[in-house]
Amino acid sequence: MPELPEVETVVRELRSCLNGRQILDWLSDFPKTFEPDLTTIRRVSRGKTIREVRRRGKYILLSLGEKSCISIHLRMTGKCIFAPTERDINHTRAILDLKGLRLYYVDPRRFGRIHYWPDYAELDAKLGPDATDPHQVLQALLSCHSHRAIKSLLLDQSVLAGLGNIYADEACFAAGLHPETPRDQIPNDQLKILARKIPGILNKSIRHMGTTLSDYRTTQNIGGQNRQFLKVYGQLGKACSTCSTPIEKKVLAGRSSHFCPSCQPLQIATIL
DNA sequence: AACAGCACCTGTAGGC
DNA sequence: TGCCTACAGGTGCTGT
Numbered sequence: 617m618p619e620l621p622e623v624e625t626v627v628r629e630l631r632s633c634l635n636g637r638q639i640l641d642w643l644s645d646f647p648k649t650f651e652p653d654l655t656t657i658r659r660v661s662r663g664k665t666i667r668e669v670r671r672r673g674k675y676i677l678l679s680l681g682e683k684s685c686i687s688i689h690l691r692m693t694g695k696c697i698f699a700p701t702e703r704d705i706n707h708t709r710a711i712l713d714l715k716g717l718r719l720y721y722v723d724p725r726r727f728g729r730i731h732y733w734p735d736y737a738e739l740d741a742k743l744g745p746d747a748t749d750p751h752q753v754l755q756a757l758l759s760c761h762s763h764r765a766i767k768s769l770l771l772d773q774s775v776l777a778g779l780g781n782i783y784a785d786e787a788c789f790a791a792g793l794h795p796e797t798p799r800d801q802i803p804n805d806q807l808k809i810l811a812r813k814i815p816g817i818l819n820k821s822i823r824h825m826g827t828t829l830s831d832y833r834t835t836q837n838i839g840g841q842n843r844q845f846l847k848v849y850g851q852l853g854k855a856c857s858t859c860s861t862p863i864e865k866k867v868l869a870g871r872s873s874h875f876c877p878s879c880q881p882l883q884i885a886t887i888l
Numbered sequence: 889a890a891c892a893g894c895a896c897c898t899g900t901a902g903g904c
Numbered sequence: 905t906g907c908c909t910a911c912a913g914g915t916g917c918t919g920t
Contacts, residue, residue, distance in 0.1 A: 619913065648896095674914080691914050693898080707898085725897045727914065764890065773915085781913055829913065830900080849913090869891070872912085 618690045620747055620778030620818050622826035622840060623674050626696055629835040630676065630719075631669040633698060637714050638665050642730075644710040649721070651731040657686065660732055673743050673777030677736070687731045687739060688721065693831045694728035696721060724831070747778035748818050754811035760799060766810075767795035768869055778818065782827055782849045785874045787814045789848045794882040795873045801883070820845065848874040 639661045647654050668679040676688040697720045705720050710730060712719040733739050745752035756776050760769060769775050770784040788795045791810035821827055826840030833839055851863040851874060861878040
């Protein structure tokens with residue numbers, strides 16, 4: 617489910633409720649949710665105050681100390697839901713017990729992870745710059761001299777942090793790039809367009825509280841409204857909003873990719 | 889280096 | 905209604 621705009625929406629809601637709040641305990645019957653393990657997370661959390669709630673890529677971060685933090689990654693179907701009292705919520709994988717409040721981590725597919733980082737720098741080093749910053753996005757794309765398909769690069773969190781399948785498809789459409797175009801065959805002026813479009817697409821979705829297809833919900837258990845603004849993702853067979861050509865879908869690197877064959881032609885330069 | 893394939897899991901939609 | 909299959913927004917591992 618959630619990509620950068622969805623995680624940002626959740627973080628904004630968590631921030632208002634969690635900042636400065638004391639952790640009493642973690643409760644869970646699903647130890648595989650935790651890294652390195654539940655025992656460690658309980659030990660380092662109990663009695664600590666959450667200093668700050670923020671986002672890095674698709675990670676939700678709860679700062680505990682100068683350098684230490686707990687990250688929550690929702691992966692495909694994770695949700696954070698507030699409940700003032702004890703409740704029975706289906707697929708609850710963990711409960712963060714706080715003074716005066718409980719945060720339920722709910723995740724049907726159990727892909728999500730709650731991770732303790734003694735030093736945040738260790739996580740930070742694995743991620744490229746945040747995809748909401750136009751200047752850093754451009755620098756990341758320019759410095760990546762690769763023959764890899766542009767969509768594969770956009771999905772690589774060590775290149776850019778935050779894009780997933782939906783917004784990678786939308787970004788390629790906005791820049792008129794076929795998702796399979798090798799990075800090293802994209803001229804710089806088109807890369808500049810792409811670098812400008814990516815933050816624009818993400819910020820627009822943040823304003824609409826993210827894209828809900830099925831699972832994603834905010835902490836208030838409501839869906840985001842950005843789905844109606846998608847140009848290619850999930851639009852197979854529908855008329856392109858620019859040229860009316862039917863949108864196509866193709867599996868690339870195991871992920872479904874949506875594009876307009878007319879607006880996003882595959883142009884591979886050939887040496888004759 | 890780059891890519892494919894698979895693993896992790898469950899729910900849902902569609903075909904019959 | 906019930907059974908079966910395909911598919912799903914993410915990431916990490918292995919093998920080629």
